[in-house]
Amino acid sequence: MRAAVYRAFGGPEVVRVEELPKPAPKAGEVLVRVRASTVSVGDYRMRTRDLPKGLGFFGPLTIGIFAPRKKILGMDFAGIVEAVGEGAARFKPGDEVMGLTGMKFGGHAEYVSLAETEAMVLKPEGWSFEDAVALVFGGHTVAECIRRVPIKPGDEVLVNGASGAVGTAAVQAAKHFGAVVTGVTSGGNAELVRSLGADRVIDYTAEDFTKNGKQYDVIFECVGNAPFERVEGSLKPGGALLLVISDLKGMLRAGRNSRKSGKRVMAISFKPRPEHVAFEVELAEAGAMRAVIDRTYDLDQVAEAHRHVEGGRKRGNVVLRLAGA
Ligand SMILES: NC(=O)c1ccc[n+]([C@@H]2O[C@H](COP(=O)([O-])OP(=O)(O)OC[C@H]3O[C@@H](n4cnc5c(N)ncnc54)[C@H](OP(=O)(O)O)[C@@H]3O)[C@@H](O)[C@H]2O)c1
Incomplete structure (x- = not known):
């Protein structure tokens, strides 16, 4: 081969x-x-x-x-x-x-x-192999995030890195579950992120989302520049920070930061599960997620x-x- x-x-x-x-x-x-x-x-x-x-x-x-x-x-x-x-x-x-x-x-x-x-x-029949595979990596990661922190209708969700593989899946899944979604991306990708369902887009080259006073129920951190210390003020009381990417310090401090702040900080692990692949297929079949x-x-x-x-x-x-x- x-x-x-x-x-x-x-x-x-x-x-x-x-x-x-x-x-x-x-x-x-x-x-x-x-x-x-x-x-x-x-x-x-x-x-x-x-x-x-x-x-x-x-x-x-x-x-x-x-x-x-x-x-x-x-x-x-x-x-x-x-x-x-x-x-x-x-x-x-x-x-x-x-x-x-x-x-x-x-x-x-x-x-x-x-x-x-x-x-x-x-x-599913009728899907190209390319479209199918493009759902897997990001969709699987987001399924794990949502297993840890279910998204509820009306939740304010921010996705940092909304135009990447994980971010594009996170925006679509959060929207599907009824959240009001803010995507953080560069200006050139704003239209893409909007087309996936984001209600608001923040261009990180023009605005720092941690400095505008707005708070969220859930933040998906998919870039590596938004540790708890930076985004604590952007989380509502009881809000959750999903660390899709983090340095070791951020992972080790997740538990302590949660206990201290009353906010939930979770480092997302990458354990393949068939039900997570089934999750993205289900969303795509429902028209809620596209490759x-x-x-x-x-x-x-x-x-x-x-x-x-x-x-x-x-x-x-x-x-x-x-x-x-
Ligand atoms: N924990 C887990 O299980 C798990 C699973 C999958 C991935 N990961 C990790 O999660 C991270 C994201 O993965 P990915 O596959 O989504 O990456 P990716 O597809 O390479 O993400 C690329 C995107 O990041 C955006 N970006 C770059 N700098 C940014 C910034 N300062 N603010 C906002 N967006 C920015 C870019 O948008 P612009 O061009 O607009 O800047 C680009 O569209 C990686 O570090 C990866 O290793 C972890």
């Missing part, structure tokens, strides 16, 4: 297409012929070891010390079940599926084999895709198309 492989940490050029043996499904596994994946910030972080402050010490243990432990990146996939291992009964060959490999990675290859209990569901695709690249252009993601300015998702898609 062809796969995007990186054997050393570094710039986008370290990712190269190689021919590797096709995996065989082990007992309880499903072999998926991948048609599309995304190049996400997660892939960027693994390739460069650019981790939030304080995590640099622990990172190498999972990412690799001298060389990458997982050679094939790609945290999500949409494709067709090619074969199933002994005892696997949830899916059958020919099923169209979508899901998240998460920290196991492996989505940037023509085939991935994963346990049938992993975060994978049937892809936001910035650019689509073929596997041979994988380094270029990485280069674009590395810029930190992608709008929604960058899709990687595998052969045959």
